[in-house]
Amino acid sequence: MERARIKGVGRKCLMLFAIILGLNSCREENVQIIEEELAYVEPVIDDVYEFGFNLNDYYVKRDTVRAGDSFGEIMQRHKIGYPRIFQIAEKARDSFDIRKLQIGRPYTLLCTKDSLQEPKCFIYQPNREEYIVINFQDSIHAYTSRKPIKYVEKEISGIISSNISETLAQQGISFILAYKMSDIYAWTIDFTRLQKGDRFKVIYTDKYIDDSIYAGIDNIKAAVFEHKNQPFYAFEFETDSIKRIKDYFSEEANNLRRAFLQAPVEYKRISSRYNLSRRIALYGNKIRPHKGTDFAADIGTPIRSTANGTVTKSSFTRGNGNYVKIKHNSTYETQYLHMKKQNVKVGQYVRQGDVIGWVGMTGNTSGPHVCYRFWKNGHQVDPFREKLPEAEPISDALKTKYLDYIAPIKVQIDKVEYEVEVDEPADDLITQVP
Template identity: 65%
Template sequence: MSKNLVGLFMLTVFTLISCKNETKTIDEDAQISAVVEEKVEPVELLEFGYNLNNYTVVRDTIKAGDSFGEILQRNNLDYPQIYNIVEGAKDSFDITKLQVGKPYTLLMVEGDSVQLPKCFIYQPNKIDYVVVDFADTTIVKKGKKDVTLVEREATGVIDGSLYLTLQEQGLSTIVAYKMSDIYAWTVDFFRIQKGDRFKVIYTEKYIDDSIYAGVDQIKAAYFEHKGEPFYAFRFETDSTKHIVDYFDETADNLRRAFLKAPVQFSRISSRYNLKRRIAYYGNRIRPHKGTDFAAPVGTPILSTANGTVIASERRGGNGNYVKVKHNSTYSTQYLHMQKRKVNVGDYVKQGDVIGWVGMTGNTSGPHVCYRFWKNGKQVDPFRQDLPQAEPISDSLKVKYLDYIHPIKQQLDAIMFADPKADEEEFITELNQDNAISSKKSN
């Protein structure tokens, strides 16, 4: 082949390669341009009913000394504007009840020269929120975040207390308080025994499927006290009024007319005793017509039944005390309070806080002396055959028993967990493994 032909061939190949590369570069540039020119829509960030992408979001918590007006003033609103906002919101939201430590959010928009708040959002808890929108006229809106309920199971054997048993397992102690409310009429939690055991099915609340928001409700429970089993099932007896109560496996109501104790998780330090010797009075025999429940100063004291307050005063050895008349037969009295919460004539419900444990009057330590009156005479409340609350109506009983059947099966299938027994079993197995290893090495 002549040199001219070879040169022509090489020139043709080079030209073809160059054109191909140029075409590729043009195509890539076109694709990049198309991507750049394509409008990317931001993902909506929705919260409290607003698209947060449209605002500058300021999040903070209420500090000591903060007020609604001071917060808005710090964020560029003047007092005339703040006054109009407060006036517009006062019938729907009490701005004076902002609690220290609670979170709030400001949604800010561009003003003439600075960012200005469009609305104030206050969160009294993890679920509820209040929106004060003041873009044009003040509008107050109350809402709740979406909550998912997740069912849990827990079980344990009591070593010290129900509270400590749950705490040692890393479970919410709120479950203990809710169980004490359910069994307040049937189980002496201040006389709980080592070896008592429980099983419980309950629900927990989660916001956006991920943020824990606390315990919701106890669905069912089993508590074995002194070898005696107590079942409890949550059931709605009136769907229109949302009346809910707890009943046992035979549809009897767990509630009684009176709580067993006026304080939670306490202990009896002195019982009703007409022949008791009292050290305060020189160890002489003086009738003790009350039941003393020892508890730390400041512990809430609960009314053990519905009734009307007929005395709320401080007098002599009784110190601060409250007396409640429940009906023509029964009254109760609560002595040595640090502080009283109710006044004469107030109507209180079973479980309402009526005062706090103290040491007023004649007392050698913090406690509440609980006195129980029947037909005008002080008696021992633990020796009274007190009436039970109404059972489920006959018309609902079949529905109730059908409802609890699968739940009871689920409850019965839960195996008792005893962390200490599991630890002992683990140590035993470990020792056995070490013994086998030592034997093999020998």
């Protein structure tokens, strides 16, 4: 009996010991769980704003308009029914014509953050700066806005070794800067005849969208180009604050431009000149006067207004194709024929150098070119035989203001240092290593 009682007590002690061990084990597991919970901190997600919305509040879908896409098809593809699509389109039409979606342009859908991912907002970007919002989360409304743009002023200098584009490319600068400079100095320096050793300094502005997306060179503030050891200064100055007309003038307030550009396009060659006695074999060698100048260029090459003026025609005829006509003043008018597409409307004011269309082959033409026609006092003339007027100088009332304006800018550009040319060492100075 006594032995049995001892065995029973021993068995109870073992069970109690096991329970105690189990409790300690559970306590350790609980402590470990609590420690892990205390150690875990939910990460803080920074707000990400674009188009005026916090993107963290939505499931974001991005895409581009595809061939055959319409606003309705895009919406239906994302499970929005036609009655709702019609309602959205009707409400938004006063602010945006949904039929104007262009192939290749990006759009963004802001959707609910659930399993349905139901679209609540459609954002379309017709270009890199503008965007159109159609918001249908609660009430339906549409509006156009622009992304924030930052302008950064920069300075650069260069010494010509072969051509200006190559000199800029060596510094990682866009050839667009060379184009803008050649436009400024179009009547002062022939950029096809630059000499080795010619040098330049430029103060220009780069444009950035959303602080980080590079959007190209915006404008040139000032430049000085030393050609054949003679410096040519150019300073941008606004001569008309109402029409926002700007031009480039020298340090002595002389206009660097002429009233008309020599050509409306960067052309390969002049394929046909103004000729009142022209005979064409295709028409039986009959005389068919050509009252324009044909500049051959690739399709899509920008066509620019050769002077400031107002668009009087932007239309199409069987012979002219797509064309634009501009009235510059009571004496001069110009016309630009065979465009692929116009870029201006009747009544629009354009400045010298503005893109008014693109080279095409519309109308009666056998190849891509722009036919440039020039009127003086209502009669078509050859602009290359005319003594064209100088560009308007700065008025006496503005001259003092201009000189005061450019004074600190001239000091700034004069302080820009030229790149140091590293000369090859002379042969007699080279140390030979045995």
